[in-house]
Amino acid sequence: MKGIIGRLFSRQTRLSQAGPADACALAALHAASFHHGWSEDEFERLLSDRNVLAHRATAGERLAGFILSRLVVDEAEILSIAVASMGRGRGLGRQLLETHLRRLAALGARCVFLEVDAGNVSALRLYRRAGFREIGRRNSYYELGQASVALVLRRDLL
Numbered sequence: 001m002k003g004i005i006g007r008l009f010s011r012q013t014r015l016s017q018a019g020p021a022d023a024c025a026l027a028a029l030h031a032a033s034f035h036h037g038w039s040e041d042e043f044e045r046l047l048s049d050r051n052v053l054a055h056r057a058t059a060g061e062r063l064a065g066f067i068l069s070r071l072v073v074d075e076a077e078i079l080s081i082a083v084a085s086m087g088r089g090r091g092l093g094r095q096l097l098e099t100h101l102r103r104l105a106a107l108g109a110r111c112v113f114l115e116v117d118a119g120n121v122s123a124l125r126l127y128r129r130a131g132f133r134e135i136g137r138r139n140s141y142y143e144l145g146q147a148s149v150a151l152v153l154r155r156d157l158l
């Protein structure tokens, strides 16, 4: 059943740029995807920031995924990406990331950074497949109060 719904979900998704009006939906999906959710206010601030770029994937009225990053001069940092659990593993994360990277490049970004937990297998596969390479590690990254390792990844956009 989940497979059928998931296939329908991914077939009907549309990608577009997100704005402040999406803050509530993005906060809800973020809270469902991460242990430390960001509030609607935080999303509203981010989505109103002219240096922040955000894309959303929608299936009808529902938010299926999002990605957002901050661009300063020619360097961008991906702040977050999430796909609704029902739609994961169907290429939506990759579509969002590729669309987002193309737009960042068009806006003048020459390189993109991000941090990812070393144990986040699906995110690491997504980023490595998209050409991101590890450039560092941070040991002081805490999730659920436990020390864990965050990898710093970089991809150059030519």
Ligand SMILES: CC(C)(COP(=O)(O)OP(=O)(O)OC[C@H]1O[C@@H](n2cnc3c(N)ncnc32)[C@H](O)[C@@H]1OP(=O)(O)O)[C@@H](O)C(=O)NCCC(=O)NCCS
Binding pocket: 033, 034, 080, 081, 082, 083, 084, 087, 088, 089, 090, 091, 092, 093, 094, 095, 115, 116, 117, 120, 121, 122, 123, 125, 126, 129
């Ligand atoms: C990370 C995330 C955005 C990926 O979205 P997605 O739509 O499932 O990604 P895709 O379907 O495009 O798959 C991307 C890669 O991850 C792999 N993958 C997806 N789900 C996986 C899983 N459960 N286990 C292992 N690999 C998985 C895919 O096989 C694919 O790798 P491949 O190209 O080598 O086959 C999604 O899992 C998510 O929202 N996770 C929770 C939030 C999160 O951790 N965000 C990243 C923070 S840095």
